[in-house]
Amino acid sequence: MDYSLLLVVLGMALVTYIPRMLPLVLLRDIKLxxxxxxxxxxxxxxxxxxxxxxxxxxxxxxxxxxxxxxxxxxxxxxxxxxxxxxxxxxxxxxxxxxxxx
Amino acid sequence: MSQISSPLLSKRDGAVSDGANLTFYHGVTAGLPVALGYIPIAITFGLLANAAGVPNHVSIMMSLLVFAGASQFVGVSLLAAGVTHWEIVLTTFILNLRHFLMTASVSQRIRQGTSKKTLALTAFGVTDETFTVASLRREPELSPAFVLGLNMVAFSAWNIGTWIGVFLGAGLPASLQASMGIALYAMFIGLLIPSMRDSRAVLLISLLAAGIHSLLQWLPPLHGLSTGWTIIITTVLAATAGALFYPERSDT
Known part of the structure:
Protein backbone atom coordinates (compact mmCIF):
# COMPACT_ATOMS: atom_id res chain seq x y z
CA MET A 1 0.00 0.00 0.00
CA ASP A 2 1.39 3.36 -1.03
CA TYR A 3 0.71 5.74 1.82
CA SER A 4 2.08 8.78 -0.01
CA LEU A 5 -0.72 8.39 -2.57
CA LEU A 6 -3.29 8.37 0.22
CA LEU A 7 -1.66 11.53 1.58
CA VAL A 8 -2.15 13.16 -1.83
CA VAL A 9 -5.83 12.20 -1.69
CA LEU A 10 -6.16 13.61 1.82
CA GLY A 11 -4.37 16.81 0.75
CA MET A 12 -6.67 17.13 -2.28
CA ALA A 13 -9.70 16.52 -0.06
CA LEU A 14 -8.60 19.26 2.32
CA VAL A 15 -7.91 21.91 -0.34
CA THR A 16 -11.18 21.06 -2.08
CA TYR A 17 -13.21 21.25 1.11
CA ILE A 18 -11.78 24.49 2.52
CA PRO A 19 -12.90 26.80 -0.33
CA ARG A 20 -16.34 25.18 -0.18
CA MET A 21 -16.69 25.51 3.54
CA LEU A 22 -15.19 28.90 4.46
CA PRO A 23 -17.76 31.18 2.81
CA LEU A 24 -20.65 29.13 4.20
CA VAL A 25 -19.43 28.81 7.76
CA LEU A 26 -17.31 31.87 8.39
CA LEU A 27 -17.79 34.47 5.70
CA ARG A 28 -21.51 34.57 5.05
CA ASP A 29 -21.47 38.22 4.06
CA ILE A 30 -18.33 38.28 1.92
CA LYS A 31 -18.50 40.38 -1.27
CA LEU A 32 -15.86 39.68 -3.90
CA MET B 1 -40.40 20.06 -10.18
CA SER B 2 -43.06 20.85 -7.62
CA GLN B 3 -42.64 24.21 -6.01
CA ILE B 4 -43.33 24.21 -2.29
CA SER B 5 -42.63 27.73 -1.28
CA SER B 6 -43.58 28.94 2.14
CA PRO B 7 -40.34 30.13 3.67
CA LEU B 8 -42.11 32.20 6.29
CA LEU B 9 -43.71 29.25 8.02
CA SER B 10 -40.59 27.59 9.28
CA LYS B 11 -37.55 29.23 10.79
CA ARG B 12 -36.21 26.24 12.67
CA ASP B 13 -32.83 24.72 11.95
CA GLY B 14 -32.63 21.03 11.19
CA ALA B 15 -30.85 18.55 8.97
CA VAL B 16 -33.79 16.24 8.36
CA SER B 17 -37.25 17.61 7.67
CA ASP B 18 -38.61 21.08 8.01
CA GLY B 19 -42.34 20.56 7.72
CA ALA B 20 -43.71 23.26 5.50
CA ASN B 21 -40.41 24.08 3.85
CA LEU B 22 -38.49 22.07 1.26
CA THR B 23 -37.55 18.69 2.70
CA PHE B 24 -34.64 16.30 2.26
CA TYR B 25 -36.87 14.33 -0.10
CA HIS B 26 -37.44 17.38 -2.32
CA GLY B 27 -33.69 17.74 -2.47
CA VAL B 28 -33.25 14.12 -3.53
CA THR B 29 -35.84 14.56 -6.29
CA ALA B 30 -34.21 17.77 -7.51
CA GLY B 31 -30.85 15.99 -7.53
CA LEU B 32 -31.87 13.03 -9.69
CA PRO B 33 -30.93 14.67 -13.03
CA VAL B 34 -27.53 15.54 -11.55
CA ALA B 35 -27.13 11.93 -10.38
CA LEU B 36 -28.01 10.60 -13.84
CA GLY B 37 -25.44 12.91 -15.37
CA TYR B 38 -22.79 11.96 -12.81
CA ILE B 39 -22.87 8.19 -13.27
CA PRO B 40 -21.33 8.08 -16.78
CA ILE B 41 -18.74 10.74 -15.83
CA ALA B 42 -17.83 8.83 -12.67
CA ILE B 43 -17.55 5.60 -14.68
CA THR B 44 -15.24 7.48 -17.05
CA PHE B 45 -13.21 8.67 -14.07
CA GLY B 46 -12.86 5.12 -12.72
CA LEU B 47 -11.87 3.80 -16.16
CA LEU B 48 -9.33 6.55 -16.77
CA ALA B 49 -7.79 6.35 -13.30
CA ASN B 50 -7.41 2.63 -13.79
CA ALA B 51 -5.86 3.11 -17.25
CA ALA B 52 -3.48 5.75 -15.87
CA GLY B 53 -2.16 3.21 -13.38
CA VAL B 54 -3.70 4.77 -10.27
CA PRO B 55 -4.47 2.01 -7.72
CA ASN B 56 -8.19 1.30 -7.37
CA HIS B 57 -8.37 2.11 -3.67
CA VAL B 58 -6.86 5.55 -4.37
CA SER B 59 -9.49 6.35 -7.02
CA ILE B 60 -12.27 5.15 -4.73
CA MET B 61 -10.95 7.21 -1.82
CA MET B 62 -10.73 10.23 -4.10
CA SER B 63 -14.41 10.02 -4.99
CA LEU B 64 -15.33 9.54 -1.32
CA LEU B 65 -13.19 12.32 0.12
CA VAL B 66 -12.62 14.85 -2.66
CA PHE B 67 -15.93 14.64 -4.57
CA ALA B 68 -14.98 17.14 -7.26
CA GLY B 69 -14.88 16.03 -10.89
CA ALA B 70 -12.37 18.54 -12.21
CA SER B 71 -9.99 18.06 -9.26
CA GLN B 72 -10.12 14.31 -9.55
CA PHE B 73 -9.50 14.18 -13.31
CA VAL B 74 -6.69 16.68 -12.99
CA GLY B 75 -5.28 14.86 -9.95
CA VAL B 76 -5.20 11.56 -11.81
CA SER B 77 -3.60 13.05 -14.93
CA LEU B 78 -0.92 14.77 -12.82
CA LEU B 79 -0.26 11.55 -10.90
CA ALA B 80 0.13 9.75 -14.24
CA ALA B 81 2.49 12.50 -15.45
CA GLY B 82 4.66 11.92 -12.39
CA VAL B 83 4.13 15.42 -10.96
CA THR B 84 5.36 15.94 -7.40
CA HIS B 85 2.73 15.23 -4.80
CA TRP B 86 2.53 18.61 -3.15
CA GLU B 87 2.35 20.29 -6.56
CA ILE B 88 -0.74 18.17 -7.24
CA VAL B 89 -2.30 19.44 -4.01
CA LEU B 90 -1.42 23.04 -4.91
CA THR B 91 -2.89 22.71 -8.41
CA THR B 92 -6.06 21.22 -6.92
CA PHE B 93 -6.28 24.16 -4.53
CA ILE B 94 -6.03 26.74 -7.32
CA LEU B 95 -8.57 24.83 -9.37
CA ASN B 96 -10.98 24.86 -6.43
CA LEU B 97 -10.73 28.54 -5.61
CA ARG B 98 -13.82 29.06 -7.73
CA HIS B 99 -15.86 27.19 -5.14
CA PHE B 100 -15.38 30.24 -2.92
CA LEU B 101 -17.73 31.96 -5.32
CA MET B 102 -20.32 29.24 -5.36
CA THR B 103 -20.58 28.67 -1.65
CA ALA B 104 -20.48 32.42 -1.08
CA SER B 105 -23.50 32.63 -3.35
CA VAL B 106 -25.28 29.60 -1.82
CA SER B 107 -24.65 30.96 1.65
CA GLN B 108 -26.89 33.92 0.87
CA ARG B 109 -29.76 31.54 0.15
CA ILE B 110 -29.59 29.05 3.03
CA ARG B 111 -31.94 29.88 5.85
CA GLN B 112 -30.63 32.23 8.52
CA GLY B 113 -30.04 30.56 11.87
CA THR B 114 -28.76 27.31 10.37
CA SER B 115 -26.12 25.82 12.65
CA LYS B 116 -22.46 25.94 11.63
CA LYS B 117 -22.25 22.16 11.84
CA THR B 118 -25.06 21.76 9.30
CA LEU B 119 -23.50 24.41 7.06
CA ALA B 120 -20.14 22.62 7.22
CA LEU B 121 -21.87 19.43 6.09
CA THR B 122 -23.76 21.09 3.21
CA ALA B 123 -20.49 22.71 2.07
CA PHE B 124 -18.93 19.32 1.31
CA GLY B 125 -21.47 18.58 -1.42
CA VAL B 126 -21.28 21.86 -3.33
CA THR B 127 -20.21 21.10 -6.92
CA ASP B 128 -20.68 23.01 -10.18
CA GLU B 129 -23.83 20.98 -10.81
CA THR B 130 -25.46 20.86 -7.36
CA PHE B 131 -24.71 24.58 -7.09
CA THR B 132 -26.49 25.22 -10.39
CA VAL B 133 -29.56 23.22 -9.35
CA ALA B 134 -29.74 24.92 -5.93
CA SER B 135 -29.26 28.42 -7.24
CA LEU B 136 -31.85 28.06 -10.00
CA ARG B 137 -34.63 27.22 -7.48
CA ARG B 138 -37.34 29.85 -7.35
CA GLU B 139 -37.67 29.82 -3.55
CA PRO B 140 -35.90 32.82 -2.03
CA GLU B 141 -34.72 30.70 0.88
CA LEU B 142 -33.49 27.11 0.87
CA SER B 143 -33.70 24.74 3.81
CA PRO B 144 -30.46 22.95 4.71
CA ALA B 145 -32.36 19.65 4.45
CA PHE B 146 -33.12 20.36 0.80
CA VAL B 147 -29.49 21.13 -0.01
CA LEU B 148 -28.33 18.03 1.90
CA GLY B 149 -30.75 15.81 -0.03
CA LEU B 150 -29.58 17.28 -3.33
CA ASN B 151 -25.92 16.84 -2.43
CA MET B 152 -26.43 13.35 -1.03
CA VAL B 153 -28.01 11.89 -4.17
CA ALA B 154 -25.30 13.44 -6.35
CA PHE B 155 -22.58 12.13 -4.03
CA SER B 156 -24.01 8.60 -4.04
CA ALA B 157 -24.21 8.51 -7.84
CA TRP B 158 -20.63 9.78 -8.13
CA ASN B 159 -19.29 7.02 -5.89
CA ILE B 160 -21.34 4.21 -7.43
CA GLY B 161 -20.13 5.29 -10.87
CA THR B 162 -16.51 5.33 -9.71
CA TRP B 163 -16.74 1.73 -8.47
CA ILE B 164 -18.29 0.59 -11.76
CA GLY B 165 -15.57 2.35 -13.78
CA VAL B 166 -12.69 1.03 -11.71
CA PHE B 167 -13.84 -2.57 -12.06
CA LEU B 168 -14.74 -2.26 -15.75
CA GLY B 169 -11.25 -0.86 -16.38
CA ALA B 170 -9.57 -3.90 -14.87
CA GLY B 171 -11.19 -6.08 -17.55
CA LEU B 172 -10.02 -4.14 -20.61
CA PRO B 173 -7.78 -5.94 -23.16
CA ALA B 174 -4.14 -4.74 -23.31
CA SER B 175 -4.33 -3.68 -26.97
CA LEU B 176 -7.09 -1.24 -26.11
CA GLN B 177 -5.41 -0.02 -22.93
CA ALA B 178 -2.47 1.17 -25.06
CA SER B 179 -4.80 3.64 -26.80
CA MET B 180 -6.30 4.82 -23.51
CA GLY B 181 -3.51 7.35 -22.91
CA ILE B 182 -5.56 9.84 -24.92
CA ALA B 183 -8.66 9.28 -22.78
CA LEU B 184 -8.06 11.97 -20.14
CA TYR B 185 -7.25 14.52 -22.81
CA ALA B 186 -10.36 13.55 -24.78
CA MET B 187 -12.31 14.04 -21.57
CA PHE B 188 -10.90 17.56 -21.11
CA ILE B 189 -11.67 18.32 -24.76
CA GLY B 190 -15.23 17.12 -24.23
CA LEU B 191 -15.62 19.41 -21.23
CA LEU B 192 -14.01 22.44 -22.83
CA ILE B 193 -15.20 22.60 -26.45
CA PRO B 194 -18.93 23.20 -25.73
CA SER B 195 -18.02 26.10 -23.39
CA MET B 196 -15.62 27.47 -26.02
CA ARG B 197 -18.49 27.51 -28.49
CA ASP B 198 -20.71 29.39 -26.03
CA SER B 199 -18.29 32.04 -24.87
CA ARG B 200 -15.66 34.00 -26.73
CA ALA B 201 -13.88 34.71 -23.44
CA VAL B 202 -13.59 30.99 -22.63
CA LEU B 203 -12.39 30.29 -26.18
CA LEU B 204 -9.60 32.87 -26.02
CA ILE B 205 -8.59 32.10 -22.43
CA SER B 206 -8.21 28.39 -23.01
CA LEU B 207 -6.33 28.91 -26.31
CA LEU B 208 -4.10 31.43 -24.55
CA ALA B 209 -3.46 28.93 -21.77
CA ALA B 210 -2.54 26.22 -24.30
CA GLY B 211 -0.14 28.68 -25.96
CA ILE B 212 1.51 29.86 -22.74
CA HIS B 213 1.84 26.30 -21.50
CA SER B 214 3.51 25.18 -24.75
CA LEU B 215 5.99 28.06 -24.45
CA LEU B 216 6.76 27.17 -20.83
CA GLN B 217 7.26 23.54 -21.76
CA TRP B 218 9.25 24.05 -24.95
CA LEU B 219 11.42 27.13 -24.35
CA PRO B 220 14.88 25.87 -23.38
CA PRO B 221 15.57 28.35 -20.53
CA LEU B 222 12.49 27.11 -18.67
CA HIS B 223 13.23 23.41 -18.74
CA GLY B 224 13.93 23.39 -15.04
CA LEU B 225 10.25 24.01 -14.26
CA SER B 226 8.17 20.94 -13.46
CA THR B 227 4.81 20.31 -15.15
CA GLY B 228 2.98 21.01 -11.89
CA TRP B 229 4.44 24.50 -11.76
CA THR B 230 4.02 25.31 -15.44
CA ILE B 231 0.32 24.45 -15.12
CA ILE B 232 -0.09 26.64 -12.04
CA ILE B 233 1.74 29.59 -13.63
CA THR B 234 -0.18 29.23 -16.92
CA THR B 235 -3.54 29.03 -15.17
CA VAL B 236 -2.96 32.17 -13.13
CA LEU B 237 -1.63 34.11 -16.15
CA ALA B 238 -4.43 33.12 -18.54
CA ALA B 239 -7.23 33.63 -15.98
CA THR B 240 -5.81 37.04 -15.05
CA ALA B 241 -5.64 38.02 -18.74
CA GLY B 242 -9.27 36.94 -19.13
CA ALA B 243 -10.41 38.93 -16.10
CA LEU B 244 -8.56 41.98 -17.42
CA PHE B 245 -9.72 41.85 -21.02
CA TYR B 246 -13.30 40.76 -20.50
CA PRO B 247 -14.44 43.34 -18.00
CA GLU B 248 -18.19 43.28 -18.42
CA ARG B 249 -19.71 39.88 -19.01
CA SER B 250 -22.61 37.89 -17.76
CA ASP B 251 -22.39 34.65 -19.73
CA THR B 252 -19.95 31.90 -18.79
Whole structure:
Protein backbone atom coordinates (compact mmCIF):
# COMPACT_ATOMS: atom_id res chain seq x y z
CA MET A 1 0.00 0.00 0.00
CA ASP A 2 1.39 3.36 -1.03
CA TYR A 3 0.71 5.74 1.82
CA SER A 4 2.08 8.78 -0.01
CA LEU A 5 -0.72 8.39 -2.57
CA LEU A 6 -3.29 8.37 0.22
CA LEU A 7 -1.66 11.53 1.58
CA VAL A 8 -2.15 13.16 -1.83
CA VAL A 9 -5.83 12.20 -1.69
CA LEU A 10 -6.16 13.61 1.82
CA GLY A 11 -4.37 16.81 0.75
CA MET A 12 -6.67 17.13 -2.28
CA ALA A 13 -9.70 16.52 -0.06
CA LEU A 14 -8.60 19.26 2.32
CA VAL A 15 -7.91 21.91 -0.34
CA THR A 16 -11.18 21.06 -2.08
CA TYR A 17 -13.21 21.25 1.11
CA ILE A 18 -11.78 24.49 2.52
CA PRO A 19 -12.90 26.80 -0.33
CA ARG A 20 -16.34 25.18 -0.18
CA MET A 21 -16.69 25.51 3.54
CA LEU A 22 -15.19 28.90 4.46
CA PRO A 23 -17.76 31.18 2.81
CA LEU A 24 -20.65 29.13 4.20
CA VAL A 25 -19.43 28.81 7.76
CA LEU A 26 -17.31 31.87 8.39
CA LEU A 27 -17.79 34.47 5.70
CA ARG A 28 -21.51 34.57 5.05
CA ASP A 29 -21.47 38.22 4.06
CA ILE A 30 -18.33 38.28 1.92
CA LYS A 31 -18.50 40.38 -1.27
CA LEU A 32 -15.86 39.68 -3.90
CA UNK A 33 -14.76 42.35 -6.35
CA UNK A 34 -16.01 41.82 -9.93
CA UNK A 35 -12.41 41.35 -11.06
CA UNK A 36 -11.76 38.58 -8.53
CA UNK A 37 -15.10 37.10 -9.47
CA UNK A 38 -14.16 36.79 -13.14
CA UNK A 39 -10.67 35.58 -12.29
CA UNK A 40 -12.09 32.71 -10.23
CA UNK A 41 -14.62 31.90 -12.92
CA UNK A 42 -11.97 31.65 -15.65
CA UNK A 43 -9.55 29.46 -13.70
CA UNK A 44 -11.03 26.08 -14.73
CA UNK A 45 -10.94 26.97 -18.46
CA UNK A 46 -7.37 28.20 -18.24
CA UNK A 47 -6.31 25.09 -16.30
CA UNK A 48 -7.98 22.71 -18.74
CA UNK A 49 -6.42 24.50 -21.73
CA UNK A 50 -2.99 24.12 -20.13
CA UNK A 51 -3.64 20.49 -19.27
CA UNK A 52 -4.61 19.55 -22.82
CA UNK A 53 -1.75 21.22 -24.58
CA UNK A 54 0.98 20.20 -25.13
CA UNK A 55 0.58 17.16 -22.83
CA UNK A 56 -1.84 15.45 -25.20
CA UNK A 57 0.81 15.18 -27.94
CA UNK A 58 2.93 12.74 -25.88
CA UNK A 59 0.08 10.71 -24.40
CA UNK A 60 -0.04 7.84 -26.89
CA UNK A 61 3.52 7.08 -27.99
CA UNK A 62 3.31 8.96 -31.29
CA UNK A 63 2.37 12.58 -31.96
CA UNK A 64 0.45 11.59 -35.10
CA UNK A 65 -1.82 9.08 -33.36
CA UNK A 66 -2.42 11.54 -30.51
CA UNK A 67 -3.42 14.21 -33.02
CA UNK A 68 -5.73 11.74 -34.80
CA UNK A 69 -7.49 10.86 -31.54
CA UNK A 70 -7.59 14.50 -30.43
CA UNK A 71 -9.18 15.62 -33.69
CA UNK A 72 -11.88 12.96 -33.43
CA UNK A 73 -12.65 14.14 -29.88
CA UNK A 74 -12.74 17.78 -30.93
CA UNK A 75 -15.16 16.99 -33.76
CA UNK A 76 -17.46 14.98 -31.46
CA UNK A 77 -17.30 17.61 -28.70
CA UNK A 78 -18.04 20.37 -31.21
CA UNK A 79 -21.40 18.72 -31.89
CA UNK A 80 -21.98 18.47 -28.13
CA UNK A 81 -22.11 14.69 -28.05
CA UNK A 82 -22.15 12.94 -24.70
CA UNK A 83 -18.83 13.08 -22.81
CA UNK A 84 -18.51 9.31 -22.82
CA UNK A 85 -18.76 9.29 -26.64
CA UNK A 86 -16.13 12.03 -26.91
CA UNK A 87 -13.73 9.91 -24.82
CA UNK A 88 -14.53 6.67 -26.66
CA UNK A 89 -14.17 8.45 -30.02
CA UNK A 90 -10.72 9.74 -29.03
CA UNK A 91 -9.59 6.25 -28.00
CA UNK A 92 -11.02 4.79 -31.21
CA UNK A 93 -9.16 7.44 -33.24
CA UNK A 94 -5.80 6.52 -31.68
CA UNK A 95 -6.53 2.80 -32.01
CA UNK A 96 -7.55 3.13 -35.67
CA UNK A 97 -4.48 5.24 -36.51
CA UNK A 98 -2.15 2.68 -34.93
CA UNK A 99 -3.87 -0.18 -36.76
CA UNK A 100 -3.95 1.49 -40.19
CA UNK A 101 -0.63 3.33 -40.38
CA MET B 1 -40.40 20.06 -10.18
CA SER B 2 -43.06 20.85 -7.62
CA GLN B 3 -42.64 24.21 -6.01
CA ILE B 4 -43.33 24.21 -2.29
CA SER B 5 -42.63 27.73 -1.28
CA SER B 6 -43.58 28.94 2.14
CA PRO B 7 -40.34 30.13 3.67
CA LEU B 8 -42.11 32.20 6.29
CA LEU B 9 -43.71 29.25 8.02
CA SER B 10 -40.59 27.59 9.28
CA LYS B 11 -37.55 29.23 10.79
CA ARG B 12 -36.21 26.24 12.67
CA ASP B 13 -32.83 24.72 11.95
CA GLY B 14 -32.63 21.03 11.19
CA ALA B 15 -30.85 18.55 8.97
CA VAL B 16 -33.79 16.24 8.36
CA SER B 17 -37.25 17.61 7.67
CA ASP B 18 -38.61 21.08 8.01
CA GLY B 19 -42.34 20.56 7.72
CA ALA B 20 -43.71 23.26 5.50
CA ASN B 21 -40.41 24.08 3.85
CA LEU B 22 -38.49 22.07 1.26
CA THR B 23 -37.55 18.69 2.70
CA PHE B 24 -34.64 16.30 2.26
CA TYR B 25 -36.87 14.33 -0.10
CA HIS B 26 -37.44 17.38 -2.32
CA GLY B 27 -33.69 17.74 -2.47
CA VAL B 28 -33.25 14.12 -3.53
CA THR B 29 -35.84 14.56 -6.29
CA ALA B 30 -34.21 17.77 -7.51
CA GLY B 31 -30.85 15.99 -7.53
CA LEU B 32 -31.87 13.03 -9.69
CA PRO B 33 -30.93 14.67 -13.03
CA VAL B 34 -27.53 15.54 -11.55
CA ALA B 35 -27.13 11.93 -10.38
CA LEU B 36 -28.01 10.60 -13.84
CA GLY B 37 -25.44 12.91 -15.37
CA TYR B 38 -22.79 11.96 -12.81
CA ILE B 39 -22.87 8.19 -13.27
CA PRO B 40 -21.33 8.08 -16.78
CA ILE B 41 -18.74 10.74 -15.83
CA ALA B 42 -17.83 8.83 -12.67
CA ILE B 43 -17.55 5.60 -14.68
CA THR B 44 -15.24 7.48 -17.05
CA PHE B 45 -13.21 8.67 -14.07
CA GLY B 46 -12.86 5.12 -12.72
CA LEU B 47 -11.87 3.80 -16.16
CA LEU B 48 -9.33 6.55 -16.77
CA ALA B 49 -7.79 6.35 -13.30
CA ASN B 50 -7.41 2.63 -13.79
CA ALA B 51 -5.86 3.11 -17.25
CA ALA B 52 -3.48 5.75 -15.87
CA GLY B 53 -2.16 3.21 -13.38
CA VAL B 54 -3.70 4.77 -10.27
CA PRO B 55 -4.47 2.01 -7.72
CA ASN B 56 -8.19 1.30 -7.37
CA HIS B 57 -8.37 2.11 -3.67
CA VAL B 58 -6.86 5.55 -4.37
CA SER B 59 -9.49 6.35 -7.02
CA ILE B 60 -12.27 5.15 -4.73
CA MET B 61 -10.95 7.21 -1.82
CA MET B 62 -10.73 10.23 -4.10
CA SER B 63 -14.41 10.02 -4.99
CA LEU B 64 -15.33 9.54 -1.32
CA LEU B 65 -13.19 12.32 0.12
CA VAL B 66 -12.62 14.85 -2.66
CA PHE B 67 -15.93 14.64 -4.57
CA ALA B 68 -14.98 17.14 -7.26
CA GLY B 69 -14.88 16.03 -10.89
CA ALA B 70 -12.37 18.54 -12.21
CA SER B 71 -9.99 18.06 -9.26
CA GLN B 72 -10.12 14.31 -9.55
CA PHE B 73 -9.50 14.18 -13.31
CA VAL B 74 -6.69 16.68 -12.99
CA GLY B 75 -5.28 14.86 -9.95
CA VAL B 76 -5.20 11.56 -11.81
CA SER B 77 -3.60 13.05 -14.93
CA LEU B 78 -0.92 14.77 -12.82
CA LEU B 79 -0.26 11.55 -10.90
CA ALA B 80 0.13 9.75 -14.24
CA ALA B 81 2.49 12.50 -15.45
CA GLY B 82 4.66 11.92 -12.39
CA VAL B 83 4.13 15.42 -10.96
CA THR B 84 5.36 15.94 -7.40
CA HIS B 85 2.73 15.23 -4.80
CA TRP B 86 2.53 18.61 -3.15
CA GLU B 87 2.35 20.29 -6.56
CA ILE B 88 -0.74 18.17 -7.24
CA VAL B 89 -2.30 19.44 -4.01
CA LEU B 90 -1.42 23.04 -4.91
CA THR B 91 -2.89 22.71 -8.41
CA THR B 92 -6.06 21.22 -6.92
CA PHE B 93 -6.28 24.16 -4.53
CA ILE B 94 -6.03 26.74 -7.32
CA LEU B 95 -8.57 24.83 -9.37
CA ASN B 96 -10.98 24.86 -6.43
CA LEU B 97 -10.73 28.54 -5.61
CA ARG B 98 -13.82 29.06 -7.73
CA HIS B 99 -15.86 27.19 -5.14
CA PHE B 100 -15.38 30.24 -2.92
CA LEU B 101 -17.73 31.96 -5.32
CA MET B 102 -20.32 29.24 -5.36
CA THR B 103 -20.58 28.67 -1.65
CA ALA B 104 -20.48 32.42 -1.08
CA SER B 105 -23.50 32.63 -3.35
CA VAL B 106 -25.28 29.60 -1.82
CA SER B 107 -24.65 30.96 1.65
CA GLN B 108 -26.89 33.92 0.87
CA ARG B 109 -29.76 31.54 0.15
CA ILE B 110 -29.59 29.05 3.03
CA ARG B 111 -31.94 29.88 5.85
CA GLN B 112 -30.63 32.23 8.52
CA GLY B 113 -30.04 30.56 11.87
CA THR B 114 -28.76 27.31 10.37
CA SER B 115 -26.12 25.82 12.65
CA LYS B 116 -22.46 25.94 11.63
CA LYS B 117 -22.25 22.16 11.84
CA THR B 118 -25.06 21.76 9.30
CA LEU B 119 -23.50 24.41 7.06
CA ALA B 120 -20.14 22.62 7.22
CA LEU B 121 -21.87 19.43 6.09
CA THR B 122 -23.76 21.09 3.21
CA ALA B 123 -20.49 22.71 2.07
CA PHE B 124 -18.93 19.32 1.31
CA GLY B 125 -21.47 18.58 -1.42
CA VAL B 126 -21.28 21.86 -3.33
CA THR B 127 -20.21 21.10 -6.92
CA ASP B 128 -20.68 23.01 -10.18
CA GLU B 129 -23.83 20.98 -10.81
CA THR B 130 -25.46 20.86 -7.36
CA PHE B 131 -24.71 24.58 -7.09
CA THR B 132 -26.49 25.22 -10.39
CA VAL B 133 -29.56 23.22 -9.35
CA ALA B 134 -29.74 24.92 -5.93
CA SER B 135 -29.26 28.42 -7.24
CA LEU B 136 -31.85 28.06 -10.00
CA ARG B 137 -34.63 27.22 -7.48
CA ARG B 138 -37.34 29.85 -7.35
CA GLU B 139 -37.67 29.82 -3.55
CA PRO B 140 -35.90 32.82 -2.03
CA GLU B 141 -34.72 30.70 0.88
CA LEU B 142 -33.49 27.11 0.87
CA SER B 143 -33.70 24.74 3.81
CA PRO B 144 -30.46 22.95 4.71
CA ALA B 145 -32.36 19.65 4.45
CA PHE B 146 -33.12 20.36 0.80
CA VAL B 147 -29.49 21.13 -0.01
CA LEU B 148 -28.33 18.03 1.90
CA GLY B 149 -30.75 15.81 -0.03
CA LEU B 150 -29.58 17.28 -3.33
CA ASN B 151 -25.92 16.84 -2.43
CA MET B 152 -26.43 13.35 -1.03
CA VAL B 153 -28.01 11.89 -4.17
CA ALA B 154 -25.30 13.44 -6.35
CA PHE B 155 -22.58 12.13 -4.03
CA SER B 156 -24.01 8.60 -4.04
CA ALA B 157 -24.21 8.51 -7.84
CA TRP B 158 -20.63 9.78 -8.13
CA ASN B 159 -19.29 7.02 -5.89
CA ILE B 160 -21.34 4.21 -7.43
CA GLY B 161 -20.13 5.29 -10.87
CA THR B 162 -16.51 5.33 -9.71
CA TRP B 163 -16.74 1.73 -8.47
CA ILE B 164 -18.29 0.59 -11.76
CA GLY B 165 -15.57 2.35 -13.78
CA VAL B 166 -12.69 1.03 -11.71
CA PHE B 167 -13.84 -2.57 -12.06
CA LEU B 168 -14.74 -2.26 -15.75
CA GLY B 169 -11.25 -0.86 -16.38
CA ALA B 170 -9.57 -3.90 -14.87
CA GLY B 171 -11.19 -6.08 -17.55
CA LEU B 172 -10.02 -4.14 -20.61
CA PRO B 173 -7.78 -5.94 -23.16
CA ALA B 174 -4.14 -4.74 -23.31
CA SER B 175 -4.33 -3.68 -26.97
CA LEU B 176 -7.09 -1.24 -26.11
CA GLN B 177 -5.41 -0.02 -22.93
CA ALA B 178 -2.47 1.17 -25.06
CA SER B 179 -4.80 3.64 -26.80
CA MET B 180 -6.30 4.82 -23.51
CA GLY B 181 -3.51 7.35 -22.91
CA ILE B 182 -5.56 9.84 -24.92
CA ALA B 183 -8.66 9.28 -22.78
CA LEU B 184 -8.06 11.97 -20.14
CA TYR B 185 -7.25 14.52 -22.81
CA ALA B 186 -10.36 13.55 -24.78
CA MET B 187 -12.31 14.04 -21.57
CA PHE B 188 -10.90 17.56 -21.11
CA ILE B 189 -11.67 18.32 -24.76
CA GLY B 190 -15.23 17.12 -24.23
CA LEU B 191 -15.62 19.41 -21.23
CA LEU B 192 -14.01 22.44 -22.83
CA ILE B 193 -15.20 22.60 -26.45
CA PRO B 194 -18.93 23.20 -25.73
CA SER B 195 -18.02 26.10 -23.39
CA MET B 196 -15.62 27.47 -26.02
CA ARG B 197 -18.49 27.51 -28.49
CA ASP B 198 -20.71 29.39 -26.03
CA SER B 199 -18.29 32.04 -24.87
CA ARG B 200 -15.66 34.00 -26.73
CA ALA B 201 -13.88 34.71 -23.44
CA VAL B 202 -13.59 30.99 -22.63
CA LEU B 203 -12.39 30.29 -26.18
CA LEU B 204 -9.60 32.87 -26.02
CA ILE B 205 -8.59 32.10 -22.43
CA SER B 206 -8.21 28.39 -23.01
CA LEU B 207 -6.33 28.91 -26.31
CA LEU B 208 -4.10 31.43 -24.55
CA ALA B 209 -3.46 28.93 -21.77
CA ALA B 210 -2.54 26.22 -24.30
CA GLY B 211 -0.14 28.68 -25.96
CA ILE B 212 1.51 29.86 -22.74
CA HIS B 213 1.84 26.30 -21.50
CA SER B 214 3.51 25.18 -24.75
CA LEU B 215 5.99 28.06 -24.45
CA LEU B 216 6.76 27.17 -20.83
CA GLN B 217 7.26 23.54 -21.76
CA TRP B 218 9.25 24.05 -24.95
CA LEU B 219 11.42 27.13 -24.35
CA PRO B 220 14.88 25.87 -23.38
CA PRO B 221 15.57 28.35 -20.53
CA LEU B 222 12.49 27.11 -18.67
CA HIS B 223 13.23 23.41 -18.74
CA GLY B 224 13.93 23.39 -15.04
CA LEU B 225 10.25 24.01 -14.26
CA SER B 226 8.17 20.94 -13.46
CA THR B 227 4.81 20.31 -15.15
CA GLY B 228 2.98 21.01 -11.89
CA TRP B 229 4.44 24.50 -11.76
CA THR B 230 4.02 25.31 -15.44
CA ILE B 231 0.32 24.45 -15.12
CA ILE B 232 -0.09 26.64 -12.04
CA ILE B 233 1.74 29.59 -13.63
CA THR B 234 -0.18 29.23 -16.92
CA THR B 235 -3.54 29.03 -15.17
CA VAL B 236 -2.96 32.17 -13.13
CA LEU B 237 -1.63 34.11 -16.15
CA ALA B 238 -4.43 33.12 -18.54
CA ALA B 239 -7.23 33.63 -15.98
CA THR B 240 -5.81 37.04 -15.05
CA ALA B 241 -5.64 38.02 -18.74
CA GLY B 242 -9.27 36.94 -19.13
CA ALA B 243 -10.41 38.93 -16.10
CA LEU B 244 -8.56 41.98 -17.42
CA PHE B 245 -9.72 41.85 -21.02
CA TYR B 246 -13.30 40.76 -20.50
CA PRO B 247 -14.44 43.34 -18.00
CA GLU B 248 -18.19 43.28 -18.42
CA ARG B 249 -19.71 39.88 -19.01
CA SER B 250 -22.61 37.89 -17.76
CA ASP B 251 -22.39 34.65 -19.73
CA THR B 252 -19.95 31.90 -18.79
Missing amino acids: SPFLNRFLKYIPYAAIGALIFPGMLTSTGSTASALAGGLVSIALAFYRLNLMLVVLGGIAGVYAWNMLI
